[in-house]
Amino acid sequence: MKIFFDGDKKIISSHIKNIIPNIVLKFKKGVIYVDGFKKGFISNYIPRISAIDGVLRIDTDLDEIAPLSSTKNFHFKKPFNSNRKFIIAGPCVIDNFEIFKKTVIELKNLGVNIIRTPLFKPRSSPYAWEGFGVKGIKQLSLIKNKYKFISVMEILDYRLIEKIYDVCDIIQIGARNMRNYVLLKEVASTEKVALLKRHPYATLKELILSVEYLAKYGAKKIILCERGDSFSDGIPSMNINIIKEIKKSFNIPIIADISHSAKNIKKSFEFALKSFRYSDGLMVEVSSEPNNSPIDTRQVMSIEEFKNLLNTL
Numbered sequence: 001m002k003i004f005f006d007g008d009k010k011i012i013s014s015h016i017k018n019i020i021p022n023i024v025l026k027f028k029k030g031v032i033y034v035d036g037f038k039k040g041f042i043s044n045y046i047p048r049i050s051a052i053d054g055v056l057r058i059d060t061d062l063d064e065i066a067p068l069s070s071t072k073n074f075h076f077k078k079p080f081n082s083n084r085k086f087i088i089a090g091p092c093v094i095d096n097f098e099i100f101k102k103t104v105i106e107l108k109n110l111g112v113n114i115i116r117t118p119l120f121k122p123r124s125s126p127y128a129w130e131g132f133g134v135k136g137i138k139q140l141s142l143i144k145n146k147y148k149f150i151s152v153m154e155i156l157d158y159r160l161i162e163k164i165y166d167v168c169d170i171i172q173i174g175a176r177n178m179r180n181y182v183l184l185k186e187v188a189s190t191e192k193v194a195l196l197k198r199h200p201y202a203t204l205k206e207l208i209l210s211v212e213y214l215a216k217y218g219a220k221k222i223i224l225c226e227r228g229d230s231f232s233d234g235i236p237s238m239n240i241n242i243i244k245e246i247k248k249s250f251n252i253p254i255i256a257d258i259s260h261s262a263k264n265i266k267k268s269f270e271f272a273l274k275s276f277r278y279s280d281g282l283m284v285e286v287s288s289e290p291n292n293s294p295i296d297t298r299q300v301m302s303i304e305e306f307k308n309l310l311n312t313l
């Protein structure tokens with residue numbers, strides 16, 4: 001940790017020593033280098049240090065605030081080979097089980113084995129349909145047992161974990177819930193793969209602190225997902241730098257959601273080409289009847305479009 005200061009070195013360091021016990025301080029012009037603290041727990045001291053008269057700025061390395069995320073290897077092979085690039089595809093929401101079944105069959109024919117199975121949708125409007133919810137579990141389970149695939153499902157509430165346990169292999173923590181620490185802890189304590197999406201405008205540090213929650217509370221398998229900086233009809237964007245940073249500094253797979261970031265199909269192709277070489281894979285909204293999707297209709301690809309995407313990649 002580096003503390004940039006402007007003032008009396010002796011007074012400032014004595015304040016720091018009072019705040020953090022057994023600390024090692026080194027000095028360079030205008031900077032105090034702090035060492036010897038317990039990584040992670042430094043967050044308990046930063047607010048008080050930043051309030052010391054003369055302290056201008058505090059810089060921390062990611063491994064100092066998130067030691068587990070920085071050192072643990074979250075790449076994994078089971079239930080699928082996350083060391084290779086992979087694609088998660090499927091509808092925005094399951095709105096009709098016949099359409100969903102058709103989608104599953106067509107995706108499987110194209111070699112896609114990790115399928116979006118959303119029964120719970122976070123909606124901006126409280127009047128908007130939120131998916132079948134728990135009522136859809138039984139039908140989903142019949143389709144999953146028959147066609148055998150790895151399912152990805154977002155939940156908004158930790159109390160649903162128990163209910164979806166048998167139909168969900170990868171629990172998605174949606175962008176809105178990236179900072180829902182109760183949900184993060186509970187998902188982390190299951191045996192499931194946790195798929196964590198970055199909240200719009202969340203920094204690398206903020207994303208990694210959410211990963212640290214997962215790591216601290218027991219998650220063994222994590223996938224990160226970049227999904228751009230806006231919800232609903234904002235400007236399409238994808239933060240490729242975040243993907244590169246994660247690849248450079250962490251052993252955690254990260255994929256790019258080209259549907260929610262791009263918001264339309266043409267842009268999705270663009271974002272796929274832009275991100276595929278850096279990421280571990282993609283998330284794509286696909287349906288056998290995209291025009292009937294009650295949510296995100298403009299961005300849901302048809303099977304034909306998805307086939308073109310695979311060929312392009």
Ligand code: PEP
Nearest residue numbers: 092174175176197227260
């Ligand atoms: C989703 O993937 O279904 C979704 C709602 O995405 P996000 O959380 O990124 O908005």
Ligand code: MN
Nearest residue numbers: 092285295296
């Ligand atoms: Mn969607």
